[in-house]
Amino acid sequence: MDFTKMHGLGNDFVVIAGETALPEGADALAVRLCDRNFGIGADGLVFILPSDSADFMMRIINSDGSEAEQCGNAIRCVAKYVYDNGLTDKETITIETLGAGAQQVQLTVENGKAAAVRVDMGRPVLAGLEVPTTVDADPVIGHPIEVDGREFRFTAVSMGNPHCVIFVDDAAGFDLHTWGPKLEVHPLFPRKTNVEFVSVTNRSHADMRVWERGAGPTLACGTGACATVVASVLNGLTDRTATVSLKGGDLLIEWSESDNRVYMTGPAAEVFRGSLQGGLQ
Numbered sequence: 001m002d003f004t005k006m007h008g009l010g011n012d013f014v015v016i017a018g019e020t021a022l023p024e025g026a027d028a029l030a031v032r033l034c035d036r037n038f039g040i041g042a043d044g045l046v047f048i049l050p051s052d053s054a055d056f057m058m059r060i061i062n063s064d065g066s067e068a069e070q071c072g073n074a075i076r077c078v079a080k081y082v083y084d085n086g087l088t089d090k091e092t093i094t095i096e097t098l099g100a101g102a103q104q105v106q107l108t109v110e111n112g113k114a115a116a117v118r119v120d121m122g123r124p125v126l127a128g129l130e131v132p133t134t135v136d137a138d139p140v141i142g143h144p145i146e147v148d149g150r151e152f153r154f155t156a157v158s159m160g161n162p163h164c165v166i167f168v169d170d171a172a173g174f175d176l177h178t179w180g181p182k183l184e185v186h187p188l189f190p191r192k193t194n195v196e197f198v199s200v201t202n203r204s205h206a207d208m209r210v211w212e213r214g215a216g217p218t219l220a221c222g223t224g225a226c227a228t229v230v231a232s233v234l235n236g237l238t239d240r241t242a243t244v245s246l247k248g249g250d251l252l253i254e255w256s257e258s259d260n261r262v263y264m265t266g267p268a269a270e271v272f273r274g275s276l277q278g279g280l281q
Contacts, residue, residue, distance in 0.1 A: 001280055003033075004081060005040060005271040008073030010219030010248025012271070013060070014040050015081055016280075017048040023280050027065035033276075034063035040274070043215045046074050048081065054094035054102035056082055062214030069099020070160030072222015072251075076117040076268040079105045083114045084270070100160030118265040121223065124230045124255070125158035132162060133188050141234050147182045155231035159262065161213070162193040163227035167235065171199040171207040172247075180211025196224045200237045207245045219248030226262045229253040 004015045014033050023029070030045035032038075044060050051057035058078045060068045068074075075095055082088050091109055094102045100122050108116040125131060126139035133156050135143055140156035145164075154164045164183060168174050174197045183195045195211040208228045210221040225244040232238035233255055241254040251266040 001276040002273065003040070003276060004273050005042065006077040006081065006268060007248075007271060008076045008220060008222065008266060008268045009246055009251070011071075011073040011221060012042045013044050013046045013074050013077055014042045015046045015048065015077060017081065017085070017087070019047055019049060019280075021049060022047055022059050025280075026059075026061050027067075029280060030061035030063060031065045043212070043218050044068065044071065044074060046078060048078055048087075051096040051102070054096040055088060055090070056093070057096040059098060062212075063216075064214045066214040067098065068161060068214060070097045070223055072119065072121060072159070072224075072226060072264050073220055073266075073268070074222075075103065075105065075119055076222065076266060079107060079117045079119070080114040080268040080270070083107055083109070097160060114268070116265060116267055118263060119222070121159055121226050121262040121264050123260045124227070124262055126156070126230075126234075128156055131156045131158040132190055133193075134190060135188065139234060145183070145186060145188055147179065147186060150179075152179075152183070155234055157227035157230045159223040159226045159230075161223055162189060162191060163196060163224055163231075164189065164193045165196045165198055165227055165231035167237070168197050168199055171197045171209045174209060176209050176211055176217055180217065184211060184213055194221065194224055194227075196221070196228050196231075198228050198232065200232055203237075203239045204242045205245065206232055206238060206242060209247060220246040220251070222251060222264055222266065225251040225253050226255075226264055230255055230262065
């Protein structure tokens with residue numbers, strides 16, 4: 001069974017195409033393949049599958065075996081894969097996701113390859129119970145959350161998956177490894193949550209570090225960057241179009257006032273290809 005290792009700003013994936021459905025035991029397979037010492041090494045395992053409602057379907061299994069509803073970096077990798085490998089010749093395609101439905105993707109093609117990908121990430125969900133959190137408010141802005149005696153204030157956003165956005169003075173220097181895993185499993189989040197620590201530089205720029213649900217610290221998170229801009233606008237900190245700098249690079253995010261949809265533009269890259277001994281077993 002062939003695979004392709006890809007990444008979006010360092011958020012990396014093992015990509016497998018050609019299956020007709022999510023294989024049995026995909027959770028255990030993801031744990032094995034994503035292990036950085038005994039496997040290929042990745043933040044997640046991505047399957048490109050047929051779809052009844054879109055051009056393709058994406059299913060992503062986190063490195064801990066849990067399934068993610070959506071992943072902004074993975075969807076850019078999938079879009080690049082299907083175009084670069086001749087599975088489509090269209091520069092505008094739709095990709096079905098588990099949590100956000102079919103999403104439209106626009107490719108910028110250079111020399112026959114997808115060089116940049118713009119994704120319609122859909123409308124953000126802001127009602128607390130729908131994100132989901134246990135907070136019955138719409139929207140949830142600056143809500144207190146306490147863990148180990150320290151209080152934070154978070155803004156809740158769902159981009160097809162849940163996000164807890166916390167504004168701090170220095171995102172790059174923040175103690176992600178201490179607070180990320182504790183906030184991920186906080187009782188306020190019934191399905192756990194992705195956690196973003198954000199410092200706003202100016203009206204058009206923010207720095208963000210992320211603790212991803214089911215994957216831990218990653219170099220980038222596309223849905224997290226989208227949630228960051230939405231939360232920044234709600235808190236009056238940035239304009240509706242802003243660059244989000246992650247550890248792996250930058251994403252351009254636009255929360256359109258005209259249609260209430262969030263658009264993400266960024267790169268995707270192929271790293272290497274290989275074959276799995278024994279197939280998917």
